[in-house]
Every structure is written in C-alpha cells, then in structure tokens.
Amino acid sequence: MPERKHIDIPFEIKEADVLSDGSFKGFGSTFGGKPDSYGDVVNQGAFSKTIKEGGRSGNGVALLWQHNAEQPIGVWNQLEETSKGLKVHGQLAMKTQLGQEAYELLKMKAIKGLSIGFDTKDFEIVESNKGKTRTRYLKEVALWEISLVTFPANTRASVTSIKEMKTERDLENYLRESGNLTKAASQYLVKLCRPALIAMRDSDDSGPTMMESILDGLKQMNIK
Numbered sequence: 001m002p003e004r005k006h007i008d009i010p011f012e013i014k015e016a017d018v019l020s021d022g023s024f025k026g027f028g029s030t031f032g033g034k035p036d037s038y039g040d041v042v043n044q045g046a047f048s049k050t051i052k053e054g055g056r057s058g059n060g061v062a063l064l065w066q067h068n069a070e071q072p073i074g075v076w077n078q079l080e081e082t083s084k085g086l087k088v089h090g091q092l093a094m095k096t097q098l099g100q101e102a103y104e105l106l107k108m109k110a111i112k113g114l115s116i117g118f119d120t121k122d123f124e125i126v127e128s129n130k131g132k133t134r135t136r137y138l139k140e141v142a143l144w145e146i147s148l149v150t151f152p153a154n155t156r157a158s159v160t161s162i163k164e165m166k167t168e169r170d171l172e173n174y175l176r177e178s179g180n181l182t183k184a185a186s187q188y189l190v191k192l193c194r195p196a197l198i199a200m201r202d203s204d205d206s207g208p209t210m211m212e213s214i215l216d217g218l219k220q221m222n223i224k
Contacts, residue, residue: 006067007036008115008149018106022074022092022099028116028146030085035135039169042138047086049121049140051079056119056144063090064147065098067117073102076146088114088146102148110150117145168194 007029018024031044055061061079065071073096078089093099105111122140127133171193172186 005040005120006115006117007040007042008113018103022094022103023077023090024092024106025087025089026114027084028079028086028088028114031083039134040136040138042085042141044081044083046138046141047079047081047143050118050143051081053142056142059144061143062145063092064117064145065102066149067115067145067147069145071098073099073148079143086116090146106148111148113149115147115149116143117147118143 017026029042029047031042031046033041035041050056061076062069062072063074063076065073072093074090074092076088077091078087080087092103094103102111118141120138121142122138124137124139126135126137128135168190172183172190
C-alpha cells in the first residue's frame with residue numbers, strides 16, 4: 001500500500017511573488033539537501049511522472065488551505081520540476097472569502113509555507129554509520145494536493161492520520177515526536193508492537209482499529 005505523507009517547505013514571499021489578481025509562485029518541494037526529521041530526501045525527478053499524469057490517478061493536484069480537503073482556495077496553473085525542486089504557480093479564488101483571506105495573509109507574510117501531500121511510489125533506503133542511520137531517498141511520488149500552511153516546519157504533519165500509520169517507521173516517529181522519547185526507547189517500544197504492525201499490513205480492515213489500540217495502551221503508560 002502506498003504511504004501517504006506530507007512534506008512542509010518554507011518559502012520566502014517577495015512582493016513580486018503575490019500579484020493583485022491572486023496569483024503567486026513558490027516551491028512545493030526542494031531536491032537533495034539534508035534528510036528531514038523522518039530521514040527522507042526528495043530526489044530530482046520524483047515528480048516528473050505525476051506531473052505528466054495530472055496528479056494522483058489523473059485527478060489533478062488540489063490547492064488547499066492547511067491540508068483541509070473541504071477548503072480548496074484556488075487552482076495550480078503550473079507545476080514543473082527545476083534543478084532546485086518542484087516549482088508551482090497558483091491562482092487564488094479571489095471571489096471567495098477564503099481566497100481573499102489567503103491573499104491578505106500571503107501579502108502580510110503571515111503565511112510562509114507550502115506543504116505537499118503525496119503517496120510514496122518508489123524509494124531507496126541507504127544506511128550509514130554502521131547501520132545506525134537510515135536515509136530514505138524518494139525516487140517517485142504521486143501528488144494529490146499542495147497546501148498553503150501556517151507552520152512550514154511542522155514535522156508532526158508527516159503522518160496524516162492513524163489510518164496511514166502502518167509501518168514501524170511511522171510508529172517510531174510518532175513516539176519520538178508525540179511522546180518525547182529517545183530514539184532507543186522508541187525503537188524498543190516499536191519492537192514490542194512489531195507483531196501487531198505486521199498483522200496491520202496484512203489486513204487493511206483491522207489496521208486502524210489495531211493501531212488505535214496500540215496508541216491507547218501507550219497512553220496508559222503516559223506516552224501521549
């Protein structure tokens with residue numbers, strides 16, 4: 001099953017980047033560089049196929065407000081890969097209240113981030129430091145939305161919901177971020193939960209319920 005994730009990218013807003021008609025531009029993702037807090041790096045070329053196909057399943061790429069599917073605020077007029085990353089040109093719906101509000105916030109620089117929502121299609125994991133460090137290089141993703149967001153550095157946005165938390169990496173990241181645990185402690189708890197995680201991967205129906213049970217048990221151990 002593809003892994004659904006978000007990646008948040010800060011971008012500087014210049015006066016020329018936000019026009020009076022509600023059009024704006026920025027980078028929805030950048031290539032290379034240091035791994036993010038979850039050990040991911042986006043490779044150049046990761047978006048080429050999804051751009052040609054018109055987003056995930058050919059349904060287009062939505063322009064959303066804060067990842068809320070019930071709050072579209074415009075359309076993406078152009079998506080293209082450059083040597084730097086995924087360059088985007090958006091158009092806000094200026095005749096709507098939300099579009100007008102987004103425009104004002106962009107001009108005031110109250111909104112400084114773009115965040116992409118995607119399904120992971122292909123990746124490569126490279127280990128270093130004698131296996132202690134694992135970096136995942138995203139080679140292909142399927143875009144489904146790009147949002148304007150308030151907090152571009154919000155690392156907790158990586159796992160969108162309990163329903164998508166089906167891998168050991170997902171649970172370890174949740175424990176480290178939400179439980180303020182060390183890496184070693186998180187990995188130990190993940191090891192204890194491994195049989196349940198394997199069962200979840202084998203059954204889409206039981207996955208969310210089982211994960212909720214795991215998290216409820218962790219909360220009783222004062223891991224919130």
